Amino acid sequence: MCGIVGAIAQRPVSAILLEGLRRLEYRGYDSAGMAVLEAPGKLNRVRTLGKVARLKEELAATPLPGTLGVAHTRWATHGEPAVRNAHPHVCRNRCVLVHNGIIENHEPLRQAQQAAGHAFTSETDTEVVVHAVYDELAAGYALADAVRRATTRLVGAYALGVIDIQDPDRLVAARQGSPLVIGVGFGEHFIASDVFALLPVTHRFIFLEEGDIA
Ligand code: GLU
DSSP, X not given: OOEXXXXXXXXXXXXXXXXXXXXXXXXOOXXXXXXXXXXXXXXXXXXXXXXXXXXXXXXXXXXXXXSEEEEEEEOOSSSOSOGGGSSOEEXXXXXXXXXXXXXXXXXXXXHHHHHTTOOOOOOOSTHHHHHHHHXXXXXXXXXXXXXXXXXTTOOEEEEEXXXXXXXXXXXXXXXXXXXXXXXXXXXXXXXXXXXXXXXXXXXXXXXXXXXXXX
16 A cells, blocks of 8 residues: 545645645555646656655755645555655656556566657656656647556556646546545645545545546
8 A cells, every 4th residue: 555645726735745645654655755846847856765754854955836746655566665766756857647556567568668768767667657648748648638548558556646747737636446536625626545635625525436537
């Protein structure tokens, strides 16, 4: 297990994301990370090995300003616990995402993506997802369509929070086999692995069904 939190709001989100991660700690994890969009094309990311408290210290030194972001606690399945393997993962300053679950067909996807010119920066199964979404964005698809098209090629389990680094007005969520809820606010929305993560910001929830993209 492990956890995802995401937010799109009209106020800074990093403290909301951090508190969400803290509330997901009970699920277990080995590393944590957060990425927040400061402006179109300007994404800032902090990742740490170990506890969310350590991520909090890093964020004190390196604040992540912005109103759209995703955060993650990782329970390593592919690739050792290490900063380079911690989420969020980024492709070519265009796409960033967090993932809970396991992509079973990551090997053939990785080989095809490497052959097509993608450079891998981690040993995770997750990284094939961010490159797959990037390819669809680069082909001209809007983010939700890009995620839909990319996920049709995935075998396995995933909950995803995805951002197009060029588009500050959209946060896309997808789930198949791993839990994910939407927290509905006023002029702001959230995603998380469970409702407990979001109780400080909303009590209204939409529970994603298997195969949903939002
Ligand atoms: N399989 C992914 C990884 O090893 C995600 C693990 C998780 O669900 O935290 O990075």
